Amino acid sequence: MSLHVIQALVLRYLFLYTRSPMRLIELIFWPVVELVIWGYLTLFIQENTTGDFPRIIVFLLGAMILWDVIFRAQQGVAISFLEDVWTRNLLNVFVAPVRTIEYLAATFCVGFLRILVTITVLGLVAGLMYSFNIFTLGWALLPFFMNLMVSGWALGMISTALILRWGQAAESLAWAVPFFIQPFIAVFYPVSAIKPEWVQTISWALPPTHVFEGMREVLKTGVFAWDKFFWAAGLNLIFLTAAGMVFFYMLTLTRRRGLLTKFATQ
Template structure:
């Protein structure tokens, strides 16, 4: 009987994950500014860049032929950025409330904590991106969902990378306290130029292209341009991105667990201050 209880306690509990997701959901629903922020910035981005593309399309045959490339890139970038931010914000909620130590002393396992943050990331992402895609359709006639099945490959690779960055950034904040909070807001922007969101990899210097190809997002944006401009879905790009994501995902989880142990050892888990 004791062995059965031990095995049950060592597994992942869906009840604990669900409890954490409900906690973050109630926090989100209790604040209309939080909800407004999730919709406001994506909507502002797609409208601003969409009108820019409309102007360029009127003066450039290339953009007329590659209609939707810029708007599509904006939406995919927002998936990448908002996926990471949605994860990290929920983590920071615990740091701001100085509740992380309490959670880690509860039966909640670190893996369950991270899974609940990932689920909340998807919820936050849906609240922001779905209205964004509808605005793109209404204002610019760009049906993001018409991409079809390739959209699944694009989304999965971007969300996996966003989680990897989110886990890594959260680990640094966990170990170094809120003094390192700026990493959460800036880390994704540091990789933005190398992800080649609005231009092909060939634009970069040759030596920098090798660095760009280490990012899963680079493969996604190259694949999007190939699909929208040449109407070719490049499966090899998505498989390469998936392989790199597997490495990044594993490394980020290992980093989080290692820095969590370090934080416990140095007593910074309960302080969590500047």
């Protein structure tokens, strides 16, 4: 794997973002709108409930911010690929000395950079408007963040593999795929709230579920749940490997069927 090539591809995305302010707005505008809505809802609930609940309910804001980590990481992979399709640049990249793993690594870096931009803005808005300090999660934030980012990368590869399989007609999957799993990963509610109960087994099989449950535990008890961290990390390893295999398989299939050029020049 060549760092040179990864650096060059990341540079291309940086040029793209700095030359297109609309892309930066997309990175900031929607997450901030969502945060503001969830923020007001949290304030409303806090004012109208008693006991421990008002303190715990701030997890809604934490959940919203951490959900964005998955979404931005996934978008980093899937949208970066689509950018090449939209600009008819995909062939130039695929006939250049770029290994698939280098291409993916560059999109992972883009995902990471997208997260940094969004999280910084969301953290500031949450702090200023709702006095919610994302760092109340303490150092637990880092392993949560890493795990969610890896989950996002895996989802990004799956989205891209599906687009490769069904062509540009399926490009809306680049936005939809994370939402397929959102109801089951207990972002805004505990796993115990998911019914019927057998669906909870599916929830526990998904790595982000352990992160969101772990986050609630930190906010509630102040204790870092190591078991949930290890479950998330282990499952992420399996998911990332499986997603990578699906992506490579679809890419080979697309080449074998001769669809890559049609797809890239349509």
